[in-house]
Amino acid sequence: MGLMDIKELTKADLETWLLERGEKPYRARQVLKWLYQRGATSFAAMTDVPAVLRAQLEQEFSIQKLTCVRMTPAADGTRKYLFALGDGRHIESVQIPADDRLTLCVSSQVGCAMGCRFCATATVRPIRDLTAGEIVSQIWDVQQTLSTAQRLTNLVFMGMGEPLANYDQLVKAIDIITAEWGFNFSPRRVTVSTVGLVPQMRRLLEETPVNLTVSLTATTNSLRDDLMPVNRRFPLEQLLDACRTLPVAPRKRITFAYTMLKDVNDSEADAKRLTKLLQGFRLKVNLIPFNPFPGSEFQPSPRLRIEHFRQVLLDKGIMATIRESRGQDAQAACGQLAASDPHPGPLPMRERESLVAQL
DSSP states (O other), rough: OOOGGGGGGOHHHHHHHHHTTTTOOTEEEEHHHHHHHHSSSSGGGGGTSOHHHHHHHHEEEEEEOOOEEEEOOOOSSSSEEEEEEETTEEEEEEEEEEEEEEEEEEOOESSSSOOOOTTTTGGGOOOOEOOOOHHHHHHHHHHHHHTTTTTOOOOEOOSSSSSGGHHHHHHHHHHHHHHHTTTTTOOOGGGESSHHHHHHHHHHHOOOOOOEEEEEOOOHHHHHHHHOOGGTTTTTHHHHHHHHSSSOTTOOEEEEEEEEEETTSOSHHHHHHHHHOOSOOEEEEEEEOOOTTTTTTOOOOOOOHHHHHHHHHHTTTOOOEEEEOOOGGGSSSTTTTTTTOOOOOOOOHHHHHHHHHOO
């Protein structure tokens, strides 16, 4: 078994390790700043760390890189990275340029147990959680590919997996991402997306200062049960009641993602039901055109229908935007990530019911 990747450690973890060896704990900050802010790829490069300590670090830790199997560029500048993990499984991360932002869409699991019918990741089996180090390494590795003048500015946990189903490793990674000694990202530029795991949603906003996006995608329990098995565990009424009482900071709002599926959830009646459901708290709605993937059973809503749906929301005072699809020609758009081991097609009902029972 190889050495532990030092990216699995927080500053507190590394301080403990240092104290146990008679070293000053402030050395942890030095080491981690070299790692995350200067992009050091070896302990030998950390020139203001004593040579003896560098040798100890070399003996007990590694600075691991994910294996980039393939980088697929899209016509709009989006880049999709296929990474191999140490056990041979694969994940995908997506770099998205837009105006003055450079966003990385980060994965939190291999595959996903939530079983949403409109998402390619739900077809990947088997499933495992990523470690905090594997989550952080996506950012670290992609940053290594950028020029010195470029920096990632925003992070979205909207890649493969349900982030809140891997809660402890997610929060540990967020600590590293937002800490002054880590990547030093502003929490305002970090967003976590969830299908609606109610208990973990509250914990996340109590324990971290990041943004939250909730995938809604239906305005009735019967349809959401069919599209998103999680609704059988946390139905719409329970989910929205929880959202109304979440500890959202005064200047923040919850974002609801609504994937637009042709002739499924995109009627004027759906839009009107949505305006009634979303009364009583600070929010905005992101309307997401469905992005087809091999074996998918849905089609995207026509653009004019999406725009009319948005106007119904705006007329009722609900902030609503249309999220433009990026990277479609590289299968890098929202809902298209399936790495290299997909099992195309909708999940059988028996398997979807089994996934719900595990929540």
